[in-house]
Amino acid sequence: MRARRVVAVVAVAAATVGILAGGFFGWGVLAEQRADAAYEVLDARVESLDDARGALEARTRSAQGEADRVRTVVASGAFAADTDPAAAPLREALVSLDLALTAAGTHQADEPAADEPAEDGGARAVEEPPVVIPWQVMDEAAEVEAQAYRANVAANELLTAAETTAGAEEALGEAEVTYFAAVAARGRAEIETNALASRKSQVDLGYLLAQAEDPAQSAAWHGGFLDSVQAGVQTLRDSQGLEEAELADPALETRREIEAYARSLSAGVELDFVWAPEVSGLGEGWLSGTAETYSSDGGWSIISLNYSVEQAWAEGDENARAIVAHEVGHTQFIRESCEPLFTGPVFSSDHEMWATAWSIGLGYDLPGSGIEAYGRPSDEQIATAAGCR
């Protein structure tokens, strides 16, 4: 019986040892599994953190560019003088974006160095000990889990910062569109109010306003651009002032008569006038004029005339009328109905023959129509130019 008992005790002991060993082994496996899972999660978190960092970097780069551009607008003299209700929201939206960018910068700096968990790419770099000590592996797993958690928190912070920045950037973009639309609307109203201003001042400002109205061109909305709009408005007003003063000046009555006559001939081509002592280097003793014509913007032209034209007109010299008709003739080739006559075989786009023939067609068979300067056009040319009225 004793012998059996010994066997039994040994068996119990062996079983106990067996159970202990089994428990030890099982714990080690669990620890290993937990550590493996933790490393897997850490890998994914580190990847998400990298993505979040990339997203925030891209966002802050674009937002910083926009903030820097709008800053030049807000710093411009034109903006400082602007009392439009759309101005303050733009300034405030810029402040909001600056705050978001500062916060984003703080997060980027604060964020746990990615190389901490990522140094080994999250891969398990711990050297496998020859004997697995379960509690050590458990500790390691817990540490990796904590790293994964921190990476997750950091990634969320970066994503939130990116969202906040994106929101602030969008709000700034909207405030900018609203502001420049208001600038454009005021500019358009200025053009309508200053109807006497030169066509050139209206056209130049119109191009700037088209840019201000078009959000697709927002990259050009700098402080310098806003200043140029303001300068364009000033040029327009100055021109209006000049025209009004001239209209009111009885000494300039003859010019008004000449300009009105030219406009009566121009068939809708808008005319600006420049009066000068000399035109093309010709002053006293010469009747001289030029026409600089643009087919764009509805068709318009700058006609320059020297003082001698004014004088001759006042004296009743028909040559003055003839040269004015010649200059208006120059502007007519841009008209749809006249262009083929001008470019066709009869004129082959000869500007001086065309303008001279056009003037003669109005009855000015005189030296001043251009005959003296360029020779007399053929009868066929005169007849052809007369087809353009």
Ligand SMILES: [Zn+2]
């Ligand atoms: Zn000419």
